[in-house]
Amino acid sequence: MQSPGDTLQIDAHGRLKHFLSIEGLNRELLVNILDTAESFAGVGERAVKKVPLLRGKTIVNLFFEPSTRTRTTFELAAKRLSADVLNISATTSSTTKGESLLDTLRTLEAMHCDMFIVRHAESGAAHFIARHAAPHISVINGGDGRHAHPTQAMLDMFTIRRQKGDFSSLKVAIVGDVAHSRVARSQIHALVTLGAAEVRIVAPRTLVPPGIQSMGVSVHHDLRSGLRDTDVVILLRLQNERMQGALLPSSHEYFQYYGVTEEKLATAASDAIVMHPGPLNRGVEIDSDVADGARSVILRQVSYGIAIRMAVMSMAIGSHAAADRGDD
Amino acid sequence: MQSPGDTLQIDAHGRLKHFLSIEGLNRELLVNILDTAESFAGVGERAVKKVPLLRGKTIVNLFFEPSTRTRTTFELAAKRLSADVLNISATTSSTTKGESLLDTLRTLEAMHCDMFIVRHAESGAAHFIARHAAPHISVINGGDGRHAHPTQAMLDMFTIRRQKGDFSSLKVAIVGDVAHSRVARSQIHALVTLGAAEVRIVAPRTLVPPGIQSMGVSVHHDLRSGLRDTDVVILLRLQNERMQGALLPSSHEYFQYYGVTEEKLATAASDAIVMHPGPLNRGVEIDSDVADGARSVILRQVSYGIAIRMAVMSMAIGSHAAADRGDD
């Protein structure tokens, strides 16, 4: 059963229509995404890295905030599905003011585009666009403000499942600037929904959002005790701009207390894996020995990210095709 | 019979070689473009929005003036024809000075490009490029200065024909800043050539170009009387920069006298359609009630714009293929 909020993301037959946030998606659907991604994980290793699934579909990268890395992964995923891709850099000034943004949407819809990948500095932007998009359009959230980055969270879940098999026995620590992270919220929702045994937040007091415990996590301020016996250690990227304010003393001091080194990682399970969404701030949130070490699965996350994006794109466009055919 | 000036756009067998301006094209050719677009109008609604007509052709978006919207429509049209597209943003400073522009053309020709879509701030730029291009190149004018924007005019004609069937009984009003519009000149030529019963210009005195009556139009300065009994109301976009000079008092005052509202539209025929090239300045040249109302065909114009661009692209490249085969 989906919660009432899901009617935006899920159609009447339980199919994924938009992919906006992990919140509101049930376990079955998350597992379905992971299983679909499994079928795409091998495509990147073939000689011909293309499947014809979305041939003749038009996918628009609608980026209101620049992000070469995220744009690149969605563009690659779309091209490997044989879709046509349009890259549009929408400046916030000209298009986010109410009706003007809607006119932009209406225009792209009239061109018979099939999907918008939305990246926006404001929380809720992708939901706003999905609510106002024409029925034939799917919207994928490529990161909105501090709110959500659901494809990043799902590629993390895919990585964990590939490395650890099952979630039910796992202790997971999320380490770093949870307060300003669009990824952390999505990760917590996904881990809780997939039934992880324990989810911990490890961060200085200034970087823990108030009331986070209500999401089903415990909070630690000491790195060594926070990592104790964990199977999965997920690091967050520390945004440089945070360190210029009053929230943090210096990147050097941050590294001293919260930077993950092999020595501090010693309290985790011996087969623990270390994850990071990239790009890395080496010597700030992560030591190079850890980033390049045997327990790091950071580059596998990148590979799996293409498979996850291929999965949600093909599922979302597939839901429209199924609706057109009258499937139920 | 084509006028002597047509030898640039039309080849010896009457086929469209370049598409630079409506001026100089006869009725038969305009109807041919509309009929060809008709065959593409359904492609955008198919599951696979692609036809293989221009596979292996190279189309260059050669934009000397930025325009995301126009660039996007041509890029989409080219991709749906299966062509390869190169986007080149040519800064005016480095390439418009005489020989330097010609060297750019020669270089792209030597790379075996097949078509240039030219957008330029100077009137006549597309003609200049067509006159100096190699015989195997087709040039499409994507808007040059205040001179012409012929694909916009033809998508307008396509929209009118789809909604109204025949031109011969139609009264058409073009409302707004005719003096600075590249679209209006192209629209007037097209409407007169296609045999519209009456074409009116409705604008304040400061925005009517001198001698416009010689193009076969009547001039109105009052909106209500200008719209009386019209079947088609074409609004022009008011460029913001015009309102900073002495030509116009303020956008508020412009709206009061020339902004089209449901109330002012009451003098038009009850089944009149309202058109606008976009993007809309809501509350300036058009009221939201009209823009989003039942008589607005603004979004259909956008859809048809892809079909028209596919039509002129395939016709122009086809003329070269026919010439190569020695067809006559």
Next chain:
Amino acid sequence: MQSPGDTLQIDAHGRLKHFLSIEGLNRELLVNILDTAESFAGVGERAVKKVPLLRGKTIVNLFFEPSTRTRTTFELAAKRLSADVLNISATTSSTTKGESLLDTLRTLEAMHCDMFIVRHAESGAAHFIARHAAPHISVINGGDGRHAHPTQAMLDMFTIRRQKGDFSSLKVAIVGDVAHSRVARSQIHALVTLGAAEVRIVAPRTLVPPGIQSMGVSVHHDLRSGLRDTDVVILLRLQNERMQGALLPSSHEYFQYYGVTEEKLATAASDAIVMHPGPLNRGVEIDSDVADGARSVILRQVSYGIAIRMAVMSMAIGSHAAADRGDD
């Protein structure tokens, strides 16, 4: 036999793995590149300018220095080989500092990209990237600092072979700013390796790099005597910024002494060809009469540039495919 340095560019079976510089490649391999380009030279003239050789491969234009012209030629070559292309403009500030660049490479590798086309303002950047790239990646140097621009040099060799047949009897003059040219070094290596009878440098003293004679060239400071009896005249582009320093008096004076005119060209062989990598500075290093004259092969160089890039791209990716199959 390859010199020890070649192990980076050449695999154990003598196949081209990366294409970084002419230096270190033997005559057999250069001839192999020219022969392969010969097979692609006709593709640009076909109705369908595409071959399916690299379908499903992902090629990244990784440009740390902007260059529309070079980016365009590689993009076109990749698309005509049916590859998918990603354009990434990497700003020097964020990615060239040691590990950060390596993290960018690791990330693109994890996305299963197959080839990087590298353009960089620093000499040696392409070699650095090739040395640190994963085994499945090929690197093509698209110009690095003052060091090398090997695809430009090879398209020049292709042009010479097409026009003159054989290198062994040729007298070749390279005229202009050799000191700051990434192309000149590559050209000299290629000409010497392919057995040109004589290679001359013609330049003012301030623009001749010290010790250039050790590369097997003679140095001339007088244009007329430098061009005497030459079969091939290769002009270099004079960078405008050079003329602002103390190295050169003015572009006017440069033209007077080193600008190639029909009159100064009179000492060359009557069937000499004139080459230039573009873009031209007309009236500085070359007179328009020469650039547009019967002996100019400048536009053919551009055409052949696509064929050469198709050749090195397909050879480099082919070497990996062969290695995967275990060919020897």
